[in-house]
Amino acid sequence: MTISGSCCLDTTTTTARNQRCSRKNQNCSCRLLDLRTGQAQQRQAEVAHPQQCSRQRHLQTTTTTTSTESSDSGRETKNPKLDFSNEGVAECSPFCHASNGSIIINKGKISPFFLCFLLLFLISPSSPIFTFVVSSETGNNGTHQVLHPGEELQKLKSIRERLNKINKPPVKTIQSPDGDVIDCVPSHQQPAFDHPQLKGQKPLDPPERPEGHSPASTAGSAEENFQAWRLSGESCPEGTIPIRRTSEEDMVRASSFRSFGKKLKRHVRRDTNSNGHEHAVGYVSGDQYYGAKASINVWAPSVANQYEFSLSQMWVISGSFGDDLNTIEAGWQLACWQVSPELYGDNYPRFFTYWTTDAYQATGCYNLLCSGFVQTNNRIAIGAAISPTSSYTGGQFDISLLIWKDPKHGNWWLEFGSGVLVGYWPSFLFTHLREHATMVQFGGETVNSRASGFHTATQMGSGHFAGEGFGKASYFRNLQVVDWDNNLIPLSNLKLLADHPNCYDIQGGINRVWGDYFYYGGPGRNIRCP
DSSP states (O other): OEEEEEOOOOOOOOOTTTOOOOOOOOEEEEEEEETTTTEEEEEEEEOSSSOOOOOOOOOOOOEEESSOOOTTTTOOOOSOOOOGGGSOOOOOOOEEEOTTSOEEEOTTOOOHHHHHHHHHHHHOTTOOOSOEEEEEEETTEEEEEEEOHHHHHHHHHHHHHHHHHHSOOOSEEEEOTTSOEEEEEEGGGSGGGGSTTTTTOOOOOOOOOOBTOOOOOOTTBOOTTOBGGGGGSOOOOTTEEEEEOOOHHHHHHSSOGGGTTSOOOOOOOSSSOBTTEEEEEEEEEEEEEOEEEEEEEOOOOOOOSTTOEEEEEEEEEESOSSTTOEEEEEEEEEETTTSOTTTTOSOOOEEEEEEESSTTSSSOEETTSSSOOEEOOSSOOTTSBBOSOOOTTSOOOEEEEEEEEOTTTOOEEEEETTTEEEEEEOGGGOSGGGTOEEEEEEEEEEEOOOTTSSOOOOOBTTSSOGGGOTTTSEEEEEEEEEOTTSBEEEOSSOEEEESSTTTSEEEEEEETTTEEEEEEEBOSSBTTBO
16 A cells, blocks of 8 residues: 655635636646555656535534523624625645555645544554655745654644643534634633633723723724624623634644744844735834724735735734834734635635734734633634625725723723723733833734745735725724823824835825824735735
8 A cells, every 4th residue: 555645736726706726637746655665756646636626505504502592692683694605615625646546645635534544544553554754845845754653643632632722611602604613611711711820710890991982983894793603693602702613624734733823933123024024004102102093994815825924903012122022913814824715715804813922932822822812702703704894996894993001900901893892911921011012003914925936916905005095905094092091192103114115005194084094005916026
């Protein structure tokens, strides 16, 4: 018997809107290990049917309940219904077959049933397998790994141990129309309370809001039903919080399961890009800041490959831009590691939070993927898909976010939309931010991996330049900061920065309705951005 590694099948052509697969035969070169002779060989394998595409006509919503449903369960939502029937969901075959009958695995799209079979075969006493070879390719450079069954079993064991820490026992489970599984977890059992300084405690009561704060306008803004899972008509009971379930597939797709849920370590500077990260942002500095507020236009930009992302967010920052950097972050993000093309179609941005106290090195994480952020709301799932999104020359939607420091206890709170408290970051998590922030930043960020030797085509914002204006370019509006006396005040001396203006740019202004605002974004690679 012969088992091969993965051959890199890149036969799917995906657009941001209608998800289409191209069908074409292709040769893939794989490194095969003949388990009878122990010799590795290079083989050419013809892909008989590399991609089998079909349209998913409907998605059924099911709910499993192990406790009494809340009184508002099943109520009608005012949000537009997602029309998943018109979006093609690519269901692509993960296998190609060599002429000698070998099975060639397309890495990253391995069937769970095949994995189970493979594991059983590997641990069988009669199995002659001692090693197998996985061949993967990134860009034009192939990399080879020799994986031993014992190492693989240990990795799977470690992944499951990590999942047991992240995924807490729910009292109710909701199947979202977009493929997410939402667990309703008792609020005092959420991951934050695994932290030694929070063990045995319960979420705090709501703090005093900043003076001058008024609920966001509902015109053009998404209310608390802004997420796809709420369109099922289900909700989490009082005393619980909704948590998007993390799967083994989520962790396997990550570059390293040990760093799953964390941003990559990188040198951080505010005045330029670092390690391929590119920005178009507005920021204020030179004072003491105790919070910030903005309304953020929501789009579904195209992301070029699995190693990149596109996000729009607020940063509340303190410390130097060295290893002591403290940040609190919130906004929306579209990234292949968060949105699985195999399951969801990869067209939906995700509401996210993040924090770090050491410049993204050892501390912090996204959402609720570590002990940190304490969620208090039972209607918003951090990390779940946002719906609806804006369309070019069509409807525009934005989300209003407020982050501020509670003057009484010193914790940093997050509010969404019309006065909906999401939760808080305990002050003890931080060093510099225990006192105040020294910079507030708003805007977009992308990763440019130059996988093909050119600038990425990953879009920022709407994928259009700032000069196109409303309905075409993405925006931030009503930018404010919180001062030392817990007052929301207008910005002073807003600075604008686009480190690659031919790829992504930014233009600002001020008026009576939007206050301080800016348009930003761009298509990435174009004639002026090769």
